[in-house]
Amino acid sequence: MREQEKVNILMVDDQPGKLLTYEAILNELGENLIKARSGKEALDHLLRTDIAVVLMDVSMPELDGFQLADMIRQHPRFQKIAIIFISAVHLTDLDRLNAYQRGAVDYISVPVVPELLRAKVRVFADLHRKTQQLETLNRDLRSLSARLLAMQDEERRRIARDLHDSIGPLIAALSMNNGMLAQQTKKLGPDVADVLQQNNQLVEQLSKDIRTISHLLHPPLLDEIGLLPAIKMFAEGFAERSSVKVDVELSPEIGRLPPHVEISVFRVVQECLTNVYRHSGSKTASIKIAPSQDKQLTVQVRDEGKGMPRTNGVPSSPGSNHGVGLRGMRERLRELGGTLEIKSSENGTTVIAAVPVTKPMVKNI
Amino acid sequence: MRTRFLIVDDSELVRKSLRTVLQANPDWEICGEAADGETALKLFRELHPNVVILDFQMPGINGIETARRMSEVAPAVPIVLFTQHASPDLERHAREAGVRSVVSKTNAFPMVGMIEALLGPAESEPAAEGSADSGKGHAG
Numbered sequence: 001m002r003e004q005e006k007v008n009i010l011m012v013d014d015q016p017g018k019l020l021t022y023e024a025i026l027n028e029l030g031e032n033l034i035k036a037r038s039g040k041e042a043l044d045h046l047l048r049t050d051i052a053v054v055l056m057d058v059s060m061p062e063l064d065g066f067q068l069a070d071m072i073r074q075h076p077r078f079q080k081i082a083i084i085f086i087s088a089v090h091l092t093d094l095d096r097l098n099a100y101q102r103g104a105v106d107y108i109s110v111p112v113v114p115e116l117l118r119a120k121v122r123v124f125a126d127l128h129r130k131t132q133q134l135e136t137l138n139r140d141l142r143s144l145s146a147r148l149l150a151m152q153d154e155e156r157r158r159i160a161r162d163l164h165d166s167i168g169p170l171i172a173a174l175s176m177n178n179g180m181l182a183q184q185t186k187k188l189g190p191d192v193a194d195v196l197q198q199n200n201q202l203v204e205q206l207s208k209d210i211r212t213i214s215h216l217l218h219p220p221l222l223d224e225i226g227l228l229p230a231i232k233m234f235a236e237g238f239a240e241r242s243s244v245k246v247d248v249e250l251s252p253e254i255g256r257l258p259p260h261v262e263i264s265v266f267r268v269v270q271e272c273l274t275n276v277y278r279h280s281g282s283k284t285a286s287i288k289i290a291p292s293q294d295k296q297l298t299v300q301v302r303d304e305g306k307g308m309p310r311t312n313g314v315p316s317s318p319g320s321n322h323g324v325g326l327r328g329m330r331e332r333l334r335e336l337g338g339t340l341e342i343k344s345s346e347n348g349t350t351v352i353a354a355v356p357v358t359k360p361m362v363k364n365i
Numbered sequence: 366m367r368t369r370f371l372i373v374d375d376s377e378l379v380r381k382s383l384r385t386v387l388q389a390n391p392d393w394e395i396c397g398e399a400a401d402g403e404t405a406l407k408l409f410r411e412l413h414p415n416v417v418i419l420d421f422q423m424p425g426i427n428g429i430e431t432a433r434r435m436s437e438v439a440p441a442v443p444i445v446l447f448t449q450h451a452s453p454d455l456e457r458h459a460r461e462a463g464v465r466s467v468v469s470k471t472n473a474f475p476m477v478g479m480i481e482a483l484l485g486p487a488e489s490e491p492a493a494e495g496s497a498d499s500g501k502g503h504a505g
């Protein structure tokens with residue numbers, strides 16, 4: 001027994017004797033062999049099982065091989081199924097064969113050479129298996145990266161909350177105590193009053209630094225009052241730290257969204273602004289969030305910088321760098337069922353994210 | 366009649382500092398303390414405080430929601446939101462919920478003056494006439 005998973009091979013022929021011959025030839029491949037006596041029966045199997053290869057006689061009563069192939073190809077789910085026709089060679093048949101643009105198609109003439117048939121079926125069966133493995137692997141990776149992104153969000157939220165809950169009160173208490181002392185400055189000597197004044201400044205700086213760290217980790221207003229105030233607050237802080245002038249335009253009717261949508265949109269904006277600061281050289285950025293159609297939101301972040309790197313005028317492929325920013329955004333949006341579009345030229349970069357939302361987003365357009 | 370404060374904060378440390386600051390004024394007293402919004406609402410109904418000092422981020426309902434429910438019960442009682450996250454947006458939301466003023470926890474120094482202003486001039490002098498319902502005069 002082989003370790004790898006078996007795939008299904010569907011053999012279609014109106015003559016039982018031929019089916020038995022194919023079976024004998026293909027048995028040693030160790031795959032699942034399914035027999036169908038007519039085109040109808042074959043379609044039945046196709047609808048019920050995942051078939052890797054269809055082996056069919058061109059000339060069958062009722063539905064001939066080409067008609068059956070046409071029907072199979074019309075179905076989007078079956079467009080990638082490999083089809084091997086078996087027939088006496090007619091030039092007209094070969095012409096028809098060439099007309100098949102989509103999917104893998106092959107042709108084998110009678111009398112069938114067992115080794116040749118086996119070899120052809122094996123190639124398609126292996127291809128199918130590899131495709132399936134890749135798809136599974138892709139799905140796994142995708143769900144892993146979605147999970148990692150969600151964990152990262154959760155972790156950042158937790159650290160921000162810990163900062164808020166443990167260090168926040170300490171600073172508040174320090175600040176209040178200093179405030180109390182400051183009211184008594186008359187009773188203190190000038191030197192002591194000076195130290196107190198310095199302490200006040202230290203507390204203020206400390207609180208500012210922690211505030212920045214905590215805001216970058218997780219926007220404090222996001223959970224409590226929502227996406228738009230959180231983005232505004234983040235943009236203000238970003239503008240102050242980076243000296244990039246940020247223009248924010250948010251449609252107020254968006255209101256509250258599900259928590260996973262709010263954090264994802266926030267992170268997209270955050271990554272975009274970080275990129276503007278780190279890569280674009282732009283002195284300005286604009287953020288626009290508005291309903292673009294019913295049940296969809298468009299998030300747009302634009303800069304007037306130098307644009308993304310190009311090799312000979314062609315944008316470098318997104319896979320060629322090791323950045324997580326854009327790819328992370330893409331994954332987040334895929335997870336939400338949305339899309340990410342990047343327009344970049346030497347006049348600047350615009351990142352546009354479309355996010356489906358469940359509540360109606362009707363706007364007087 | 367002394368002005369009675371309800372202080373609400375999930376941090377014992379912050380409540381302690383608030384006590385120290387507020388009690389420095391002989392006309393002010395702390396009538397109750399709560400560490401979360403729900404408890405605060407209960408005490409608010411039972412104790413009829415004249416002023417509420419309210420934290421924003423707490424377990425359970427947040428300060429803004431707590432303020433909203435308090436001002437449904439007694440809109441005249443001034444509520445001060447005491448927060449680490451003072452920002453114009455938060456302030457706007459807070460005011461819509463009935464909060465009278467927002468004080469940053471990291472710069473708590475102006476709080477006393479702010480409360481005095483909220484209470485009005487009559488309140489900072491020892492009350493000559495009965496001001497049992499001192500909040501009433503400051504509605505709106």
Ligand SMILES: Nc1ncnc2c1ncn2[C@@H]1O[C@H](COP(=O)(O)OP(=O)(O)OP(=O)(O)O)[C@@H](O)[C@H]1O
Nearest residue numbers: 275276279280305307308309323324325326327349
């Ligand atoms: N606004 C922009 N202007 C110019 N170039 C950009 C802009 N945004 C992205 N890029 C280019 O695209 C690349 C990929 O961006 P991405 O955010 O994916 O990765 P990164 O910023 O390099 O690293 P990371 O985000 O993981 O810290 C960047 O390295 C930069 O060359």
Ligand SMILES: [Mg+2]
Nearest residue numbers: 275323325326
């Ligand atoms: Mg980046």
